[in-house]
Amino acid sequence: MVRTSLTFVAIAIACLFLADLETIGVDPWAEFSRMALGAVTPDFTATDRLFDAVVQTLAFALLGVALANLFGFALALAFHYRIVRVGCAFIRAIHELFWALIFLQIFGLSPLTGILAIAIPYAGIIAKVYSEILEEADPAPARAAPFGSGAISIFLFARLPDAWVHFKHYSMYRLECGLRSSAVLGFVGLPTLGFHLDSAFKQGHYSEVSALLILFYVIIATMRYWMHKRLLPVYLIGALIALPTGAAISTTNIVRFFTQDIVPHPLRVAESIDGAALANFWDWSTTLLLTQAMPGAFNALVLTMIALVGAGACALVMFPSISPKFFGSKSRTVGHVFLVVMRSTPEYILAYVFLQLWGPSMAPAIIALSLHNGAIIGHLIGRHTETMRSRPDSPKGLNLYGYEILPRIYPQFLAFLFYRWEVILRETAILGILGIPTLGFYIDSAFADIRYDRALVLIILTALLNIAVDALSRRIRTRLRLKTTLDHG
Amino acid sequence: MPLFDLRNANAAYKGATVLNGISLSIEAGERVALVGRSGAGKSTLLRMLYEQRAKEAALLPQELGLVRVLSVFHNIYMGQLNRHSAWYNFVNLVRPMEREVEMVRTIADRLGLVEKLFAPAGELSGGQQQRTAVGRALNQGSDILIGDEPVSAVDEHQSRNVLESINEHHDTVLLAMHDIDLAITYTDRIVGLRDGAIVMDQPTAGMVFSDLDDLYRN
Numbered sequence: 001m002v003r004t005s006l007t008f009v010a011i012a013i014a015c016l017f018l019a020d021l022e023t024i025g026v027d028p029w030a031e032f033s034r035m036a037l038g039a040v041t042p043d044f045t046a047t048d049r050l051f052d053a054v055v056q057t058l059a060f061a062l063l064g065v066a067l068a069n070l071f072g073f074a075l076a077l078a079f080h081y082r083i084v085r086v087g088c089a090f091i092r093a094i095h096e097l098f099w100a101l102i103f104l105q106i107f108g109l110s111p112l113t114g115i116l117a118i119a120i121p122y123a124g125i126i127a128k129v130y131s132e133i134l135e136e137a138d139p140a141p142a143r144a145a146p147f148g149s150g151a152i153s154i155f156l157f158a159r160l161p162d163a164w165v166h167f168k169h170y171s172m173y174r175l176e177c178g179l180r181s182s183a184v185l186g187f188v189g190l191p192t193l194g195f196h197l198d199s200a201f202k203q204g205h206y207s208e209v210s211a212l213l214i215l216f217y218v219i220i221a222t223m224r225y226w227m228h229k230r231l232l233p234v235y236l237i238g239a240l241i242a243l244p245t246g247a248a249i250s251t252t253n254i255v256r257f258f259t260q261d262i263v264p265h266p267l268r269v270a271e272s273i274d275g276a277a278l279a280n281f282w283d284w285s286t287t288l289l290l291t292q293a294m295p296g297a298f299n300a301l302v303l304t305m306i307a308l309v310g311a312g313a314c315a316l317v318m319f320p321s322i323s324p325k326f327f328g329s330k331s332r333t334v335g336h337v338f339l340v341v342m343r344s345t346p347e348y349i350l351a352y353v354f355l356q357l358w359g360p361s362m363a364p365a366i367i368a369l370s371l372h373n374g375a376i377i378g379h380l381i382g383r384h385t386e387t388m389r390s391r392p393d394s395p396k397g398l399n400l401y402g403y404e405i406l407p408r409i410y411p412q413f414l415a416f417l418f419y420r421w422e423v424i425l426r427e428t429a430i431l432g433i434l435g436i437p438t439l440g441f442y443i444d445s446a447f448a449d450i451r452y453d454r455a456l457v458l459i460i461l462t463a464l465l466n467i468a469v470d471a472l473s474r475r476i477r478t479r480l481r482l483k484t485t486l487d488h489g
Numbered sequence: 490m491p492l493f494d495l496r497n498a499n500a501a502y503k504g505a506t507v508l509n510g511i512s513l514s515i516e517a518g519e520r521v522a523l524v525g526r527s528g529a530g531k532s533t534l535l536r537m538l539y540e541q542r543a544k545e546a547a548l549l550p551q552e553l554g555l556v557r558v559l560s561v562f563h564n565i566y567m568g569q570l571n572r573h574s575a576w577y578n579f580v581n582l583v584r585p586m587e588r589e590v591e592m593v594r595t596i597a598d599r600l601g602l603v604e605k606l607f608a609p610a611g612e613l614s615g616g617q618q619q620r621t622a623v624g625r626a627l628n629q630g631s632d633i634l635i636g637d638e639p640v641s642a643v644d645e646h647q648s649r650n651v652l653e654s655i656n657e658h659h660d661t662v663l664l665a666m667h668d669i670d671l672a673i674t675y676t677d678r679i680v681g682l683r684d685g686a687i688v689m690d691q692p693t694a695g696m697v698f699s700d701l702d703d704l705y706r707n
Binding site for chain 2: 146
């Protein structure tokens, strides 16, 4: 375990030399003080805009997650088929922002774009989690059912009820993730919170920025009070009404996208598939691979490795701030607020803020990813220490940390961290949209240049990279015998 | 023809012999208790007998097989899952029908569970859970009941009540039991197992407690 950790730290340090960390912000601290001033003087006067942002964010999240639940459940029932498992792994390896970029080309700014962008990757995640839950259901009731009971009846009575409780919990967690995703979709043009955040940032209206973010935290923090089973139909119908009708969906657009736009350019323009066309296709592929895919993947991996170790370090530093083993309840409140803000803010928005300060280098991305993921893990570990028993004469302060707490939480900590590995990689790709030259940067540019064929190849490569890292992380977890059933974020 | 018939049957679990040369035949209408120390092979023998009549017998396994989040009503209703369409079962899962509730209530009443009819099975005491599982078996309306320690967690008074209702509802009854008194009172034949073999097989009529001493002696 120590060796694995040290190897990862060594890799991260090596990556630091390879990373572009140069900051080009003109006067970051002046800008930062303006932001800080905005943060403490939230401006809720633009009520129309704020209301609209909140409603749209909720609407996309609710419909997207509801649809994902439906499809995810259906797929979970067929999860024993290899094709379903592989398909789900693939659709969840593509970040919702990339799905949104794809659907923007097909459906334009129609609500369908946002709903599907959330529903598709989430369906892939939910299918996996639900199938695991169903597998863990107690088999004894099914065995005690009378002979000749239909398979559906047995499923309904003997397996579903146990799983249902877990489904409900997990759906709530997914809805929280859905709200974050929905907010971030605003950055590519959908009318959610991110859209308003983006324009408020660009105009330097930091008071409006903080108002938007505060509203966002309030929605997430109060979720368990407003999210009730009975109210769900009301919310879903409300969401359907609230969404803008948007541009009409053009079938010619859809057809063109699938039959022309995504066909690699050399094949599209070729009159027939002959030697020359194939040679062109070969050139096109190698150029794409060498000039975009490889550097993009390389940067994404460099950033991921640094951010992974950074997140681990942040978590280890931050968890004592909410642990009763180290601090009293008053000081812990401060720790809790900090961690809640850091983990509720989507890493995309955190990175966006830091990029405003330091310009597009890897440094802001590293800080954003480390803080966000560190806060998530720190929260889980801190909570874990609450139930830990220690002897009455145990040491205090640093000695307690080093000799008692750290050795006991370390396996759990590594398990959490390796779970975040694939998530961090998926995020680094997305941060490319903000200008950091990871895969997402090239994907976004390809979309901007209307070269959908390139974009699609790069997205598929990104997905394969994610699947590879996920598999590697699972192997390391198994080798270190770390607990392997946890929520996927 | 006997309802159950084993000829020189053997069973092994993980390489160790559990049952050795068992020959046993049981006619319809018999009430048989399997007794013996724990580990003697009672559960395995019951399982083998159940497999001979799996299509018709109601089974009451030792681990009960209750769905903990579902109510007592639902768990007892499960005894009739094979009588109805999936759709009908689904409706009763979501919103129990008056007719079904009345039917289940009669059984719950007999077992002293009527106040708990809509309490989740997982929140009941061990004895109440065991009675719920008995309710599910009774509700199957099967002629044969095979039960593995059906009253191990139920108090003396309720045990008698449970065994009486089992005898009322089922024609042929096979029970693994550890309470010899109850076995003598509520069954008419006792089969004693020791180290995976049948060492006694007698009618209970006229039998007294000490007749079984051999079975439990070291």
